Amino acid sequence: MDGIPPIALDAMGGDNAPGEIVAGAVLAVREHGVPIVLVGSPRVVSEALAEHDAAGEIPIVRSEETLTMEEGALASLRRPRSSIAVACHLVRRGDASAVVSAGSTAGVVATGKLRLRAQQGVLRPAIAVPLPTRPHPTVLLDAGATADVKPEILVQFAHLGVAYAETALTVADPRVGLLTIGGEAEKGNKLAKRAHELLAAAPGLNFTGNVEGHDLLNGVVDVIVTDGFTGNVALKTMEGAVRYAFSELRETLEGGRAARLGAMLQRNRLRDLRKRLDPEAYGGAVLLGLNGTVVIAHGSSTAKGIAAACVLASTLSRQCTVTHVGERIATTHKPHRLW
Amino acid sequence: MDGIPPIALDAMGGDNAPGEIVAGAVLAVREHGVPIVLVGSPRVVSEALAEHDAAGEIPIVRSEETLTMEEGALASLRRPRSSIAVACHLVRRGDASAVVSAGSTAGVVATGKLRLRAQQGVLRPAIAVPLPTRPHPTVLLDAGATADVKPEILVQFAHLGVAYAETALTVADPRVGLLTIGGEAEKGNKLAKRAHELLAAAPGLNFTGNVEGHDLLNGVVDVIVTDGFTGNVALKTMEGAVRYAFSELRETLEGGRAARLGAMLQRNRLRDLRKRLDPEAYGGAVLLGLNGTVVIAHGSSTAKGIAAACVLASTLSRQCTVTHVGERIATTHKPHRLW
Numbered sequence: 001m002d003g004i005p006p007i008a009l010d011a012m013g014g015d016n017a018p019g020e021i022v023a024g025a026v027l028a029v030r031e032h033g034v035p036i037v038l039v040g041s042p043r044v045v046s047e048a049l050a051e052h053d054a055a056g057e058i059p060i061v062r063s064e065e066t067l068t069m070e071e072g073a074l075a076s077l078r079r080p081r082s083s084i085a086v087a088c089h090l091v092r093r094g095d096a097s098a099v100v101s102a103g104s105t106a107g108v109v110a111t112g113k114l115r116l117r118a119q120q121g122v123l124r125p126a127i128a129v130p131l132p133t134r135p136h137p138t139v140l141l142d143a144g145a146t147a148d149v150k151p152e153i154l155v156q157f158a159h160l161g162v163a164y165a166e167t168a169l170t171v172a173d174p175r176v177g178l179l180t181i182g183g184e185a186e187k188g189n190k191l192a193k194r195a196h197e198l199l200a201a202a203p204g205l206n207f208t209g210n211v212e213g214h215d216l217l218n219g220v221v222d223v224i225v226t227d228g229f230t231g232n233v234a235l236k237t238m239e240g241a242v243r244y245a246f247s248e249l250r251e252t253l254e255g256g257r258a259a260r261l262g263a264m265l266q267r268n269r270l271r272d273l274r275k276r277l278d279p280e281a282y283g284g285a286v287l288l289g290l291n292g293t294v295v296i297a298h299g300s301s302t303a304k305g306i307a308a309a310c311v312l313a314s315t316l317s318r319q320c321t322v323t324h325v326g327e328r329i330a331t332t333h334k335p336h337r338l339w
Numbered sequence: 340m341d342g343i344p345p346i347a348l349d350a351m352g353g354d355n356a357p358g359e360i361v362a363g364a365v366l367a368v369r370e371h372g373v374p375i376v377l378v379g380s381p382r383v384v385s386e387a388l389a390e391h392d393a394a395g396e397i398p399i400v401r402s403e404e405t406l407t408m409e410e411g412a413l414a415s416l417r418r419p420r421s422s423i424a425v426a427c428h429l430v431r432r433g434d435a436s437a438v439v440s441a442g443s444t445a446g447v448v449a450t451g452k453l454r455l456r457a458q459q460g461v462l463r464p465a466i467a468v469p470l471p472t473r474p475h476p477t478v479l480l481d482a483g484a485t486a487d488v489k490p491e492i493l494v495q496f497a498h499l500g501v502a503y504a505e506t507a508l509t510v511a512d513p514r515v516g517l518l519t520i521g522g523e524a525e526k527g528n529k530l531a532k533r534a535h536e537l538l539a540a541a542p543g544l545n546f547t548g549n550v551e552g553h554d555l556l557n558g559v560v561d562v563i564v565t566d567g568f569t570g571n572v573a574l575k576t577m578e579g580a581v582r583y584a585f586s587e588l589r590e591t592l593e594g595g596r597a598a599r600l601g602a603m604l605q606r607n608r609l610r611d612l613r614k615r616l617d618p619e620a621y622g623g624a625v626l627l628g629l630n631g632t633v634v635i636a637h638g639s640s641t642a643k644g645i646a647a648a649c650v651l652a653s654t655l656s657r658q659c660t661v662t663h664v665g666e667r668i669a670t671t672h673k674p675h676r677l678w
Contacts, residue, residue: 106521144520147528181483181571182445189486189568213575217583229528232520233569234576236552241580244556249588
């Protein structure tokens, strides 16, 4: 432990809360040395901790209500004592260094905006997701924080993504691509065409031009910018397609006698590969542009995914990603009313 | 041959034109019994035919110019004698029953709109792509014909997709889903939210609600509706992710000694699977809403993909998909100015 405040982990958010969340907290503390504070119902959380012989090992901060997975943005306004709201409050007071939640993305985004506020000069927050490219991940944003955007906001998203790639992934001078439907500048919808012009003219960005859907996983750029609607559709399409390929593969492997034998011989390696492509492995999405680090873990996260999200949150916090984002926005943002 | 006019195949369009296109024509005629007329430079096309000992076996219609893969929508206006324009002209005159091209999508769409015109009442054409779900393909549209749309147009796209699923895929009362970023009606951008309202109220549609990116390949609906920007990004993301999964898989399989042996035992089955997920296997995209059948084959199509596209075009033509689309639009479309 290096003296930084703990990660505030929303014990009540996610499909597998609180069991897997608390198990993930135990894993994060014991295996990765990341300090955690669990936010939730003290009774429920202590019971879950006791199952791991960890009663008293991880502090608990009481929250009074829970945002369910079905509740959206509006609910967060009515719930100032929800687990995610309390977690944000801890960060705001300096009692925690980052928030981690596997709760509903809409709820986390709305609560984060409300309780942590956007950084000075930031027009809209964005969700950044590291895609499993090599040698280092490509950052896709926005993956769903802001569905309707103006072209100017996409330029800011580029800066948010660059700040993230530079700090969290230590990429020097990250290449930025605009997600659209053809390589030429004039390919796309109105938003993408105008954003292309603005990105090409923006100082301080290594904009390399348009990228397409099939470039998400080939590592041609370090940061891919798009609106939250397109980004969310693309991300879920990618996850669905990888899952589909593996399930088709499994059927294929189980098909014939020689194939079955072959499958046995390969089982471990296939499992490794699947793990690497698993959304849980890359820790989670990061909500950028707020006065505080917020990591959104997959709703279906198990303990391992939660622990990975806590490690990511701890890394981002130690690398001062929020400060770096703020500096980028301060030097590149010309304040003006957009609409 | 059942007396229908031949398929007009654009011999000059595509990354592998004219070699693979002409080879595909030979395959379509000899293996599948689909009558073809090749449109292109007679000298170049006859030379390619001669390589297959097929000189004189397939008629050639002269075109004077070629739309290159780099040329977009505007070029088609200036090229009334391009191979794709001449192919459309043959359909218009009744000398061909459908157009097949592996040329640039933007060029094919623009030329098709110009030379074949939209069907009565059709606001915008859409590209429909059959996705490799089971037991039958799910139709995704629009995959890139119209990037900026109004919500009313998405309702029409639903009708185009339903007409396609009913005729080409013989699906009864196809289920329609709207591609967006969450299951609830209020999830999405402004376009999707308004389109949801209109789709839910539209008579004659079996609208089952929102679908997300990961539903593209799981067969929960028969027709997925979206704008051409989102649809194109999603389609290319899907193709890229499947390709990525296989290339990662190959590396994994080649990794260890036991794995290598296993891979040998499975080689044939993996090849079969890969083929089934290959965009070439599903024949191509269909441009719906015009006065004529237009099939757009993948730009990188080989002979096999071209032949599959010709078979698809022939099927659509025999099943009178264009007529069926027209009837649906006529019974559901209330003419009014949209903007």
